[in-house]
Amino acid sequence: MMTSGPVASSADLFRRLSWQSTVPLEVRLAEHEPGAGSGADRYYMYPPRHAYLPLLIPEIRENLVEIALDDQQLAETNEAEWWFEEDPGDAVGFAPQGACRWHWPLDLIHLHSIITHPAPGASSNGPGPSAPGPSKPTFQPLRLLLHLSNPPADKLMLPNTVESCKANYMNQLREADFVRWRNTSRVTNMRRPDLDAGWDGIVHDDYDMYMRMASRLIPLPHSVPAPTNPSTRPAITDPNGKQPESSYAVRALPIKVYLPDGAPVVQEVVPPLGADGQPTTVLSVLQQHLPLLFPSSSKIPYPMALPIAQGVELPPEAELAWLSSSVCGADGWLRIGIRLIAEN
Amino acid sequence: MSLSAPIPDVTSPGIGDGQAPGPSLAASMVIRPNAIAALEHYKQKDTSKVVVRFKSIGAAPIMKNNVFKVTAGNKYATVVTFLRGQLGSKEGDPLFTYVNAAFTPAPDDIVGNLYKCFGTEGHLIINYSNTQAWA
Numbered sequence: 244m245m246t247s248g249p250v251a252s253s254a255d256l257f258r259r260l261s262w263q264s265t266v267p268l269e270v271r272l273a274e275h276e277p278g279a280g281s282g283a284d285r286y287y288m289y290p291p292r293h294a295y296l297p298l299l300i301p302e303i304r305e306n307l308v309e310i311a312l313d314d315q316q317l318a319e320t321n322e323a324e325w326w327f328e329e330d331p332g333d334a335v336g337f338a339p340q341g342a343c344r345w346h347w348p349l350d351l352i353h354l355h356s357i358i359t360h361p362a363p364g365a366s367s368n369g370p371g372p373s374a375p376g377p378s379k380p381t382f383q384p385l386r387l388l389l390h391l392s393n394p395p396a397d398k399l400m401l402p403n404t405v406e407s408c409k410a411n412y413m414n415q416l417r418e419a420d421f422v423r424w425r426n427t428s429r430v431t432n433m434r435r436p437d438l439d440a441g442w443d444g445i446v447h448d449d450y451d452m453y454m455r456m457a458s459r460l461i462p463l464p465h466s467v468p469a470p471t472n473p474s475t476r477p478a479i480t481d482p483n484g485k486q487p488e489s490s491y492a493v494r495a496l497p498i499k500v501y502l503p504d505g506a507p508v509v510q511e512v513v514p515p516l517g518a519d520g521q522p523t524t525v526l527s528v529l530q531q532h533l534p535l536l537f538p539s540s541s542k543i544p545y546p547m548a549l550p551i552a553q554g555v556e557l558p559p560e561a562e563l564a565w566l567s568s569s570v571c572g573a574d575g576w577l578r579i580g581i582r583l584i585a586e587n
Numbered sequence: 588m589s590l591s592a593p594i595p596d597v598t599s600p601g602i603g604d605g606q607a608p609g610p611s612l613a614a615s616m617v618i619r620p621n622a623i624a625a626l627e628h629y630k631q632k633d634t635s636k637v638v639v640r641f642k643s644i645g646a647a648p649i650m651k652n653n654v655f656k657v658t659a660g661n662k663y664a665t666v667v668t669f670l671r672g673q674l675g676s677k678e679g680d681p682l683f684t685y686v687n688a689a690f691t692p693a694p695d696d697i698v699g700n701l702y703k704c705f706g707t708e709g710h711l712i713i714n715y716s717n718t719q720a721w722a
Contacts, residue, residue: 344695346693346694361618400664400694400695401694410691411693414690414691414692414693415690415693417689417690418686418689418690418692421686421687421689421690421705422704426689427689427690495704502626502629502630503626504626504630505630506626506629506630507629507630507632507633507660507697508695508696508697508700509629509700510696510697510700510703510704511700511703511704512703512704533625533629535621535624535625535628535629536622536625536626536629547619547621547622547625548622583618583622583626584618584622585617585618586617586618586619
């Protein structure tokens, strides 16, 4: 894929920023677990958004469990039975997400935590929730409780092994690619070392290693010729004369939208360009698929709720093809959470 | 493809379908009523039916009847559990499933979403095998 030029540089900048984005995490031993309530029963860390809980277990073991438990308790504990739950805490909100799934990237677990708690409404002095300008970052740490036994298998659905997590990740890569092209030939035809470098990059938090895979899979947001003028030269070509694949030319974009309070995931066919040839924007897709929360009759883009991705509020005019290329998760999916706005 | 016999229903015991209880907002945080009503609408489970067609890969046993109706709102994990039952596959026996022979959905992916995005000719193709097709 063409890796030079302004489009590639700009996408690379945002891909690096997303890669470097972390989730402030507090892990505390749950009540009734050995070591709970002691002075050493919690641990703070800043794992990357693209990490998975099974990958964090060794660090949490070393810095929390081995310190809070005595030798006898340690000998009796079985890592395979450990599981995390979001700490419901005292904050007002919708029903908490409960047990944290092993195959969810940390970004998604954090996203559910954010949307569980409605956003404070506009004060009389501050900008309204729909005001243009820099996104408001979320500073709330993600608070997880660590349980050491009795994992709820029906909720967790998978074991907490790294192998199981990797297998799910590889399938999410394929599913995203199938959404884009209606086949997975790009994954199937990739050289094995390049494909494995994707997961290994996540394990080692190594962006360049991860990009060995991602640069071959996730298309850059190159502009495509307008459909009304087919004789226009392509916007950019690579040295071989081939048009590089563009996120604006895929069949559909890999996007999932999450609502609070146990509502089912929203996943629709979202083409990069609308019927009018214009790029699909955040607001257009929300108005089309969640019209009760984003009515097109509204004078302001976000009257009742805010779309959040990678921990920040998305501007209504942002183009989904660009977002899906530049700020998607490490498995190629753009995950958007819908956070309701409180009146006060 | 026309089906002469009625398509059997996959009964869903609700495995992994545990939905969170209703909103527990304190009275001090006020959400506009139409936003709450909108969320309640979107929380509803889709009870419409999706036609699923199971196709064996390799040496996996072929099912006498391989077409079933599944509730759209069900999680993918319920479909796999159902398939295990149909094949007489025991817990621990390897069983791999794929949509369009391309990828394995996450266990909490919703069947209706899979059909919307990946369905062909009115049904969702799920391939199954006793051996892993790729690592």
